[in-house]
Amino acid sequence: MSDFSQLVPEHVRHLGLYTPGKSRRQAQQETGVEAIKLASNENPFGPSPKAIEAMRAVLSEAYLYPDNEVSELRRKLAEFHAIGIENVVPAAGSTALLGVIARTLLSPGLNAITSERSFIIYPIAAQAAGGGIKQIPMRDDSFDLDAILAAVDRHTRLVFLSNPNNPTGTIRTASLVDDFLKKLPHHVTAVLDEAYYDFAEHFSRLRGVDYSHAVDSVRQGRKVVVLRTFSKVHGLAGLRVGYGIGPAELMSYVARMRTTFSVSGVAQAAAVAALTDRPHVEKTLANNAGEAARLIEAMAGLGYRVAPTWANFLYCELEEDAAKVANHMQQEGVIIRPLAPWGAPTAIRVTIGTPQQNDLFLKVFKKVLRPADR
Ligand SMILES: Cc1ncc(COP(=O)(O)O)c(C=O)c1O
Structure with missing residues (x-):
């Protein structure tokens, strides 16, 4: 008999397990109630219709191995971002x-x-890479960039910055990030995770704020990798496609470390088509901005402060046990995310849905949290 605790390296034994948002099927099995899912920041309008068409066209080629170089998508992304193809590496989601x-x-x-x-x-x-991780306390529900700089030591190689941040929905503006990058010592690479880029960029136009120059930083030769994904505004979370834009030399090592054939042919075709589907993106962004304002106002009317979001979700402090509230809401057919795993046991994260989904969310939110007001 083998004892794997003796065989598996220590850093693997101590790894945490990621708990994703509950799927509709799982929630429905638990409660017997049909549910909407506002727990994983997916696109409530589904995949880009152009992507669906492109996927259909290549389904019969699924018996073939995909293009390991992801050539067409890389070429289109390089054109889209006006950057060299050698700077772009796609993978099975930005998580990968x-x-x-x-x-x-x-x-x-x-x-x-x-x-x-x-x-x-x-x-x-x-930790899976065998490295250590320092998690610095936040300032104003956002990254404390000065404290992060102060925490860099000679063994630091990476800084992960979620901009906008999941789960608080906050950003650090372009000038703050540029300043931070200038101060970062040469042995440290910054990963600027812009999974919610399009939402933040849309809000930044409405609010007159300069949000991000991340790709410019790569062009200027800084030690920066920008991460983007097809999971959010393009509605392709289930397909698993994301990409990194970074210094060519670093990306050549990243390409070697990537799992071979990790982006399926169907995913490659869908991503190429989604990239050009501006109407789907615009529809998603307009709905998101309008519905964010409506939800924040309605929740403020119930006495809850919601930070103005820069993404497609809201972070709300309830000042009571959020897991209980989420459970109760699930019984009523709405799946949201309680944030105890993030160290915020009294906060929730809610994905902004379609107007109909948000109406249901508000109705159930009121019923669960303010039963007397109904
Ligand atoms: C900040 C952030 N980065 C990355 C991702 C994951 O994206 P992908 O689906 O491309 O792995 C998410 C998904 O929720 C996210 O919130």
Whole structure:
């Protein structure tokens, strides 16, 4: 009989397990109630219709191995971002890239830095690579960039910055990030995770704020990897496609560390088509901005403060046990995310849905939290 606790390395034994948002099927099995899912920041309008068409066209080729170089998508992304093809590496979601980047730059004795209450994959990716992780307390529900700089030591190789941040929905503006990058010592690479880029960019136009120059930083030769994904505004979370844009030399190592054939042919075709589907993106962004304002106002009317979001979800402090509230809401057919795993046991994260989904969310939210007001 083998005892794997003796065989598996210590850093693997101590790894945390990622708990995703509950699926509709799972919630429905638990409660017997039909549910809407507002728990994983997916696109409520589904995939880009152009992507669906492109996927259908290549389904019969699914018996063939995909193009391991992901050539067409890389070429289109390089054109789209006006950057060299050697700067772009696609993978099976930005989650996969986080793991690959961590394994490329970390090993035992080295460390990465991120913030508390940020994307849960950052500590998992660093620790799975055998590295350490420092999670710095937040300032104003956002990354404390000065404190992160102060935490850099000679063993630090990576900083993970979620901009906008999941789950708080906050950003650090372009000028603050540029300033931070200028101060970052040369042995540290910044991963600027812009999974919610399009939402933030849309809000920044409405609010007159300069949100991000992340790709410019790569063009200027800084030690920066920008992460983007097809999971959010393009509605392709289930297909698993994301990409990194970074220095060519670093990306050549990242490409070698990436799992071979990890982006399926169907996913490649869908992503190429989704990239040009501006109407789907615009519809998603307009709905998101309008519905964010409506939800925040309605929740404020019930006495709850919601930070103005820069993404497609809301972070709300309830000042009561959020897991209980989420459970209760699930019984009523609405799946949201309680944030105890992020160290915020009295807060929830709610994905902004279609107007109909948000109406149901508000109705159930009121029923569960303010039963007397009904
Ligand atoms: C900050 C952040 N980065 C990355 C991702 C994951 O994206 P992908 O689906 O491309 O792995 C998410 C998903 O929720 C996210 O919130």
